[in-house]
Amino acid sequence: MGVEGAAIAGPGDPLDVDGILTAIAAAARIGFSAAACSILVASEDESALVYRASSGAGAENAVGTVLPVGRGIAGWVVSSGQPIAIADLSEDPRFDRATASAIGYVPRSMVSMPIVLDGEPVGVMHLLDPTRDDDAFEFLAALARASAGAIAAGRRADELRPQGDMATALDLLLGMDEHDRSVALELVGVLARHARGGAVGR
Amino acid sequence: MRPAWSWQFDEGTLRPSPSLACVGPMTKEWAWGGSTGKGVKVGIVDSGIDDSHPEVGAVAGWVAFEYDIAVDGRVRTTDGRHDDAHGHGTACAGIVRAAAPDVELYSLKVFGPSLKGKARVFAAAVRWAIEHELDVVNMSLSTSNPDWFGPFHELADRAYFSRTALVCAINNYEALSYPSEFASVISVAAHEGMDPLSLDYNPAGPVEFGAPGLDVRVPWPGGGWLTTTGNSFAAPHVAGLVALILGKHRGLAPFQVKSILQAVSNLAQ
Numbered sequence: 001m002g003v004e005g006a007a008i009a010g011p012g013d014p015l016d017v018d019g020i021l022t023a024i025a026a027a028a029r030i031g032f033s034a035a036a037c038s039i040l041v042a043s044e045d046e047s048a049l050v051y052r053a054s055s056g057a058g059a060e061n062a063v064g065t066v067l068p069v070g071r072g073i074a075g076w077v078v079s080s081g082q083p084i085a086i087a088d089l090s091e092d093p094r095f096d097r098a099t100a101s102a103i104g105y106v107p108r109s110m111v112s113m114p115i116v117l118d119g120e121p122v123g124v125m126h127l128l129d130p131t132r133d134d135d136a137f138e139f140l141a142a143l144a145r146a147s148a149g150a151i152a153a154g155r156r157a158d159e160l161r162p163q164g165d166m167a168t169a170l171d172l173l174l175g176m177d178e179h180d181r182s183v184a185l186e187l188v189g190v191l192a193r194h195a196r197g198g199a200v201g202r
Numbered sequence: 203m204r205p206a207w208s209w210q211f212d213e214g215t216l217r218p219s220p221s222l223a224c225v226g227p228m229t230k231e232w233a234w235g236g237s238t239g240k241g242v243k244v245g246i247v248d249s250g251i252d253d254s255h256p257e258v259g260a261v262a263g264w265v266a267f268e269y270d271i272a273v274d275g276r277v278r279t280t281d282g283r284h285d286d287a288h289g290h291g292t293a294c295a296g297i298v299r300a301a302a303p304d305v306e307l308y309s310l311k312v313f314g315p316s317l318k319g320k321a322r323v324f325a326a327a328v329r330w331a332i333e334h335e336l337d338v339v340n341m342s343l344s345t346s347n348p349d350w351f352g353p354f355h356e357l358a359d360r361a362y363f364s365r366t367a368l369v370c371a372i373n374n375y376e377a378l379s380y381p382s383e384f385a386s387v388i389s390v391a392a393h394e395g396m397d398p399l400s401l402d403y404n405p406a407g408p409v410e411f412g413a414p415g416l417d418v419r420v421p422w423p424g425g426g427w428l429t430t431t432g433n434s435f436a437a438p439h440v441a442g443l444v445a446l447i448l449g450k451h452r453g454l455a456p457f458q459v460k461s462i463l464q465a466v467s468n469l470a471q
Contacts, residue, residue, distance in 0.1 A: 046317035070315035076249055076288035079313045079320060080343035082373065084290075085431035087417055093424040094289065119347030119378065121317065141377070 017154035018063075021053035021147055025125070028143050029055045032130035036105055038062050039115070039147055040074060041123040049074055049124060057128070058104035065103060072096055074124050077112040081121045083137050085111045113140040117148040142187070149184035220453045228465035230399060234446035239302025241452075242445045245331040245339040246298070246438075247324070248291030250284050251309040252423035257296040262306040267327050269319030277319070277326040284311050289423050293430070294342055294438040296421030301398055301442025302449065308336060312343075321345040328357050328381075332366050337448050340441040342371040342434035346378040354381040362386040367444050367456045371437035372409040383408040388444065388460055392416050392436040401443065403467035411463060413439035 021039045029037040036056030040049040049069060054062035069075040072094070077084055087109050089095045100106040107128035115123035125144050209215060224232055243262070253261045266284045270276040286292045295307055310327040312320075324345060331339045339361070345354070358381045361368050370382035372389050382389045385407070392415025393402050402412035415436030422428040440463070447462055448454060454462075464470060 042317055047315055068315065069317055070313070071287035073288070076290050076313065079249075079288075079317060080290070080434070081346055082343055082371065082432060082434050084434065087429040087431070091426055091428050092289070092422060093426055116346050116377065119345065119349070120320070 015154060015157045017150050017157075018053055020150040022055060024143050024147050024150070025053045025055040028125065028127055028140060031139060032111075032127055032132045034127050034130040035107065036062075036126075036128040038126045038128075039123060040067065040078075040126065041115070041151060042069065042078065042121075049078060052123075056105075058100075060104075062103045065099060067096070067099070073110070073112055074126065077114050078121045078124050081114050081116060083111070083113045083140070085109075085137075111137075111140065113137065113144045115144045115147045115151070117152055122151060123147065142183075145180060146184045146187045149181070219455070220451065220458075222451075222454075222458055222461065228462060230466045233462050233466050234443065234450055237302070237446040237450035239305035239442070239445040239449040242302065242305045242338065242449045243308060243336045244298055244302070244305045244441060244445050245308040245310050245327075245336040246291055246295050247310045247312055247327045247331070247339060247341045248286075248294055248343070249288035249313040250286035250291045250311040251295045251307065252286045252289075252292040253283075253309075255292055255296060255421045255423065255425055257421040258292060258299055258307070260307075261295075261309050263308040264311075265309070265327070265330060266311040266314075267323045267330075268314045269316065269323050271316065271318055275319075275322070277323050279326070279330070284309065286311075286423050288313060289428070290342065290434065292423045293420035293428065293435065294340055294441075297398075297418075297435065297438035298340060298442045298445065301439065302445040304449070305338075305442075305445045308334075310339075321347050321350045325350070325353055325357060328354075328361070328368070332357070332361050332364050335364070336366055338367045338369060338441050338444050340369050340438050341381070342432075342437045344370060344373060344379040344382045346373070346380070348378060350380055351378075355384060357381065358384045358386045362456050365453065365455055367448070367459055369437050369441040369444060371433040371435075373433070379408070386456065388440060388456065388463070390415075390437040390440045391433045392431065398439055398442070401440070401463060401467045403464045403470065409433075410460070411440055411467070412436070413443075415439070 025037040025039050038054040041052045049067045051062045051065040111127040113125045114121040264283050266280040268278045270278050312323045312327045368387040370387045370389050372382040372391050373379040381387050389409045390411045391409040393412030413436040416431050418435050419429050
């Protein structure tokens with residue numbers, strides 16, 4: 001079908017965190033007219049970042065790729081909790097072109113935003129070659145918060161194995177106040193309806 | 203019977219302190235004219251420093267801080283030269299060096315192979331800088347963990363009273379940012395423009411100063427350069443200016459340094 005996030009299904013289905021993250025990545029890619037957007041999440045032992053979702057160029061190859069937190073731009077962003085934008089990656093002699101080539105897309109520019117849960121960075125959003133950057137950090141931060149909500153819900157779902165529907169699982173978001181939780185739910189709901197509408201494609 | 207702490211003001215106990223003896227408007231020439239930052243110790247709390255970069259030069263001290271996974275709550279320190287696996291620390295060091303060529307740079311590496319205990323490692327580096335009497339500490343990172351509000355507030359106060367100026371980049375997006383939000387530190391965000399001597403002051407907070415950080419060209423490991431954007435690159439610009447000020451006016455307290463920065467800012471009246 002080629003519809004990103006279409007795995008976000010209806011009541012009774014298990015929570016599809018990766019599907020939600022893919023929809024968020026698609027929203028970021030489209031919103032910034034970027035070549036690609038990927039979401040990386042820290043491994044359980046917090047020593048690596050794993051590509052969990054991707055949208056755009058190289059998306060199919062990106063998912064599952066692993067990067068160490070101890071080096072590189074992604075590692076700095078998740079370790080520092082600070083976003084960063086780089087205009088020309090070709091200037092960085094240590095940029096991991098081998099990984100980018102293996103994924104299938106070598107970007108020229110990048111915006112990276114940490115994903116923070118309970119005050120601690122747990123992942124990174126990479127936006128590659130965006131052609132629009134107005135309010136980039138603020139918009140990406142909102143999407144990063146939604147990603148954090150999805151990750152938190154997934155962790156809670158793994159712990160509790162709820163039998164309820166997605167709305168119940170999302171209601172278990174950790175570390176969010178009432179306002180942020182309602183924003184995250186509204187955003188994910190919009191993305192889910194958009195994905196089911198089939199308007200998003202690779 | 204005397205109230206607590208009144209003894210600090212007793213004759214023989216109270217110590218003299220430098221004042222801002224400026225006749226006329228406080229200008230950049232008065233603030234740092236002729237200074238190269240000589241004798242000023244600047245700590246870079248970051249990913250390490252590549253001292254082979256021609257724009258960085260010699261590093262006076264190296265300490266790596268790492269969370270000890272085997273002993274929960276402990277932070278190991280390792281003295282000796284280390285690399286910069288991420289690049290960001292080298293960029294900050296280079297920005298400081300460009301502003302104040304003769305500062306003594308100290309690399310306080312807080313990034314390691316794991317995310318575990320990051321805030322604790324970060325706090326350990328700041329504590330080290332205070333205990334070793336560094337004059338300026340550039341912190342292009344912060345924590346959003348509310349559990350660390352108290353510990354970092356205490357550290358910021360200790361730095362303030364120890365005359366260690368903490369120059370902190372605030373988060374690039376609206377989120378908790380410790381210690382960057384505290385009034386006792388010199389908080390920095392990026393503003394438009396490339397002039398390294400151009401400074402904006404915002405009295406409303408939580409970020410007080412604006413400096414170059416948009417599409418700035420920074421030294422990068424391997425001898426190269428990178429064009430990049432972030433509040434984290436604005437902070438070392440201000441750290442460099444603070445080093446220039448302290449190189450010319452020794453012994454100033456952080457509030458005095460901040461007063462000078464405000465006085466020479468673009469819209470100061």
